[in-house]
Amino acid sequence: MNKLLTAALLLLLNVWSGFSENLPRPEYPRPQFERTDWINLNGTWTYQFDFGNSGKDRRLQSAEKFDQNITVPFCPESKLSGVGHTDFINQMWYQRNLSIPAGWEGKKILLHFGAVDYLSEIFIDGKFINRHFGGSSSYTVDLTRYVKPGQNHNLVVFVKDDQRSGMQTIGKQCNNFFSGGCSYTRVTGIWQTVWMEAVAPAGLKAVIARPDIDQKQLVILPEFYNESNGTLEVSLMDGQKVVANKTVKCGNGSTIVLPIKNVKLWTPETPNLYDIIYRVKDAKGNVIDEVKSYAGMRKVHTANGLFYLNNEPYFQRLVLDQGYYPDGIWTAPTDEALKQDIALGKAAGFNGARLHQKVFEERYYYWADKLGYITWGEAASWGVDVNNDLAARNFISEWSEVVVRDRNHPSLVTWTPFNETWGGGPDAYVRLITNIYHLTKAMDPTRPINDASGDNHVLTDIWSVHNYTQEKDKLMEQLTFTEGKEPYRNARDKDYLAVYEGQPYMVDEFGGIPWMDEKNRKNSWGYGGMPADAEAFYARLEGQIDALAASENVCGFCYTQLTDVEQEKNGVYYYNRQPKLDMKRIKAIFEKIPSRKH
Known part of the structure; x- marks a missing residue:
């Protein structure tokens, strides 16, 4: 299946999911690093509270379904989750099925969590694969070794949230049952978008885009999943016009300097933005990864x-x-x-x-x-x-x-x-x-x-x-x-x-x-x-x-x-x-x- 067809099918899948269950928060969650091959996993999941912290003894990590439904990405304390449980939730479990597109064969399959409060453990088909600490930070799990394109798999997420421990961030979440003063309703578990995407094994992992208005240039520092013999082409756009373009060998030590004539500065009064397209190409010149981004020139x-x-x-x-x-x-x-x-x-x-x-x-x-x-x-x-x-x-x-x-x-x-x-x-x-x-x-x-x-x-x-x-x-x-x-x-x-x-x-x-x-x-x-x-x-x-x-x-x-x-x-x-x-x-x-x- 060619790349364009795969992208079209994934887009249709996301659109169909949105119509089929009124998919909440359907937009791409990472607009400065956007790919076309992705699937939004928001919507209906099953869940179970675990007030006795006995879920692992009962093998809930292998459960194929829990008795109650919750709407992700909204926390169980919220009305939009469909749950509205506002008492303390120290442990809970989430579950949903993952359908891996056949067109993702040969690619890295990444599972992204916008945020899960606080400790989360990820299980695929009952097997533990990842643990993350941090109630506000985004993280990614590489599923490639644990799933097969064209097949369905069972995803279970275990959450621990001990707000009174003093060991974790909670912000303005209240440590008493009732909200009071400047502390408010608590947040537990998944509270930002969950999604999957497919990336070439030698694809772009991240970039630092550092504006330098004094020298009228944008400096790009790329990082790749695997360094290869391929190349990275970076195109800087002002609307439809390419104002800078450079190609370098794929290497984590690369520094890409894009000079910009007549720089349009970013300010609150004039929020000018430049679009960026990153294209990773293999040794034969074929595009294996494309990422859309943007930058603002300001200091x-x-x-x-x-x-x-x-x-x-x-x-x-x-x-x-x-x-x-x-x-x-x-x-x-x-x-x-x-x-x-x-x-x-x-x-x-x-x-x-x-x-x-x-x-x-x-x-x-x-x-x-x-x-x-x-x-x-x-x-x-x-x-x-x-x-x-x-x-x-x-x-x-x-x-x-x-x-x-x-x-x-x-x-x-x-x-x-x-x-x-x-x-x-x-x-x-x-x-x-x-x-x-x-x-x-x-x-x-x-x-x-x-x-x-x-x-x-x-x-x-x-x-x-x-x-x-x-x-x-x-x-x-x-x-x-x-x-x-x-x-x-x-x-x-x-x-x-x-x-x-x-x-x-x-x-x-x-x-x-x-x-x-x-x-x-x-x-x-x-x-x-x-x-x-x-x-x-x-x-x-x-x-x-x-x-x-x-x-x-x-x-x-x-x-x-x-x-x-x-x-x-x-x-x-x-x-x-x-x-x-x-x-x-x-x-x-x-x-x-x-x-x-x-």
């Missing part, structure tokens, strides 16, 4: 107490986005919902978002790249005992996978591995922060690192603080720098913490002003008490923005938050994404500080 760095975008100071007007949905919890119900959240942020006057205590899926970054919206990538670090060596080990491996997955996205401008690590001590914590800083720089030297949002800084490129002072004059006083004195910070009197040395100073949490209609005021909270009426809300918000604008040293902010989340009612939109107030007026207030303030 971010810090210097002189400022954040720079494309060598110009840029004021970041960020909003805290926690990525929760009433029906999907951590999983957006549709791809359009991801796009819409970015549109809502822009409509409220923000030029980006701090993606808070959750690793967002790649489709979100795709829309941020396309629409022009800067982002901060953050781990779901709450839940990790930062003073425990095993917890640190777990965090390092998960964070490393996150950085490698997302480092090519132009919209992502800052890494924030931790948030509010107030309990961090002088020994294991300091070592963990230092290790994470250097590991992140080794994997991606192109972005600044905010080591611990909200202070408790050890080694950082961004000096972030959280300040929920509601009164304009008091906030202005706190944000005024005094010669010879450290500026306002959240963590003091710890001699093992860093001293401020002139890094860009950002208030990366502030505001949090509660507002809700009468029917939503029960069991809700925000910061500073609810204003008396809408005019009082506008006045308080404008006073805080004026205080930030008055500080010559503040070079960015993050307002809490984009939407309400369950009982936390301090979003500028309700949890259902409906506006609370006059959004044109809200937008005008936030935009009182222009992106290019300095």
